[in-house]
Amino acid sequence: MPQSTFTEMCREELELCGIGPGSTIAVLSQGRERIEYADAFLEAAAQLGAVGFNVRLPASPNALDGEEGVWAVGQTPLAENRPAIEALKGVDLVIDTIFLLFSAEQLEIQASGTRVLLCVEPIDHIRAMPPSTRLRERVELAAKMLEGAKTLRFTNAAGSDVTYRLGAYPAMTQYGYTDTPGRWDHWPSGFAFTSGADDGVDGTVVLAPGDIIFPFKSYVQTPITLTIEAGRITSIEGGVDADLLREYMESFDDPRGYAISHIGWGMLETAKWSILAHDRRGMGMHGRSFYGNVLFSTGPNSELGGDNDTACHVDFPMRNCTLYLDGEPVVVDGDIVVPALQADGR
Numbered sequence: 001m002p003q004s005t006f007t008e009m010c011r012e013e014l015e016l017c018g019i020g021p022g023s024t025i026a027v028l029s030q031g032r033e034r035i036e037y038a039d040a041f042l043e044a045a046a047q048l049g050a051v052g053f054n055v056r057l058p059a060s061p062n063a064l065d066g067e068e069g070v071w072a073v074g075q076t077p078l079a080e081n082r083p084a085i086e087a088l089k090g091v092d093l094v095i096d097t098i099f100l101l102f103s104a105e106q107l108e109i110q111a112s113g114t115r116v117l118l119c120v121e122p123i124d125h126i127r128a129m130p131p132s133t134r135l136r137e138r139v140e141l142a143a144k145m146l147e148g149a150k151t152l153r154f155t156n157a158a159g160s161d162v163t164y165r166l167g168a169y170p171a172m173t174q175y176g177y178t179d180t181p182g183r184w185d186h187w188p189s190g191f192a193f194t195s196g197a198d199d200g201v202d203g204t205v206v207l208a209p210g211d212i213i214f215p216f217k218s219y220v221q222t223p224i225t226l227t228i229e230a231g232r233i234t235s236i237e238g239g240v241d242a243d244l245l246r247e248y249m250e251s252f253d254d255p256r257g258y259a260i261s262h263i264g265w266g267m268l269e270t271a272k273w274s275i276l277a278h279d280r281r282g283m284g285m286h287g288r289s290f291y292g293n294v295l296f297s298t299g300p301n302s303e304l305g306g307d308n309d310t311a312c313h314v315d316f317p318m319r320n321c322t323l324y325l326d327g328e329p330v331v332v333d334g335d336i337v338v339p340a341l342q343a344d345g346r
Contacts, residue, residue: 003036006123010037011044013187016131017093017117018179021049024091028084030077031059034097037119041095055084057098075311078105089114093178096120099283102300102309106184115178118186121282129188129270129289131176138341139175139267142192142330145338146171149325152196152263154294156321158208158223164263165200169304172262174289184303190271190289193264193297195304199230201260205296207316212273212287213245214315217280233258233298249298249312257312261301265323265331266293269343273319287317291343292334294321 019025025045027038038054045052060077078084078100085105088094089112096118100106110116119126146152152164174189207213207224222239236246249257268289275286288295299313300306323331336342 003040006036007040007043007047009123009127010040011047013117013131013177014041014044014048014050014093016133016177016179017115019045019048019050019093023048023050023093025050025052025093025095026088026091027052027054027095027097028057028078028088028100029054029097030057033059034120036123037095037097041119053087055087057081057084076100076103076105078103085109093117101184101186102302102313104309107302110182110184113181115181116184117178118184121188121285122279125275125282125286126188128272129176129190129268129285131188131190134344135190135268136173136175136177138343139173139190139192142265142267142341143171143173143194145325145330145341146192146194146264151327152194152323152325153203153327154263154296154321154323154331156206156208156318158206159225160204160206160318160321162201162203162205162228164196164260166194166196168197168200169195169301169306172304186285188268188271188289189285190268191264191266191295193262193295195262195301195306196231196260198259198301198306198308201228201231203228205316207241207318208320210273211316211318212276212284213241214284214287214317216244216248217276217284219276228260231260233260245314249314252310252312254310254312256308256310257299259299259301259308259310261297261299261308261313262295262304263297264295265336266290266295266317267336267341267343269346273317284315288315290317291346292331292336293317293319294323294331 171194178185271289320334
């Protein structure tokens with residue numbers, strides 16, 4: 001893709017984020033990674049009459065890309081760099097190309113009123129999943145439904161049946177842009193989520209063949225049975241996939257990694273469940289956002305206001321599930337059934 005095309009995409013994205021004459025943005029980068037992202041955003045900002053600059057940190061190891069499949073969240077090269085943090089707190093919008101999510105540094109930046117847009121996916125993935133005001137409307141309505149519910153339950157034909165007691169944490173949205181002070185989003189994405197009470201998740205989750213494990217960037221081949229009691233995984237049973245997951249989580253040596261984190265469902269009709277069969281680049285927003293998936297997650301809840309900041313975070317986008325809020329179906333066998341939440345043409 002020509003750089004000029006990506007610059008135009010970034011301009012459209014910044015316009016959705018409310019950037020215009022007099023606005024200020026900073027692009028956070030490290031080393032030579034995603035330098036073309038920084039260039040495109042800064043040129044786009046200039047075209048819109050905004051003031052932009054690049055906060056470029058020294059290169060550091062990063063396992064969000066490629067084939068490593070390791071994801072230690074909350075650990076960033078921005079830690080202890082007070083001048084950089086203060087510079088980022090002084091702008092309207094930070095474009096994060098290094099992945100600050102779950103970090104104390106990001107929370108501090110957001111608390112200042114600065115909004116943060118994560119952008120780390122391959123450019124062709126970004127182009128394939130464009131945000132829109134219509135997506136925002138649907139995702140925000142889903143969040144209102146989550147905030148109004150007392151319980152969430154999801155099941156699948158493989159044997160999942162787990163219930164969340166809601167109300168302890170807010171509902172959050174991801175629709176691919178942010179124009180609200182202090183708000184974070186990820187370009188591209190499309191889902192709503194919340195978390196159960198710390199001790200308020202109980203039941204069984206059975207990951208079926210075709211479900212996805214991030215950060216492994218792989219499809220489940222053999223069923224994995226997770227027993228959940230009072231908000232924590234108490235056993236991981238099954239075949240080789242269960243063995244791999246168990247050993248991965250054990251490697252963090254942190255009991256908090258077994259806590260149940262966020263829960264929600266995907267709403268982006270242009271995201272593709274099948275992408276990992278032929279393209280494992282990036283951190284997997286196709287997989288997390290695909291339409292009708294139930295996104296079950298474990299580990300930290302700091303982005304929701306909780307105090308669990310473990311580095312062990314695992315996302316499981318699950319297919320063909322049925323999800324209920326207060327007993328009313330929202331997703332049935334992997335399809336969104338509430339008309340106001342459905343994508344146009346579905």
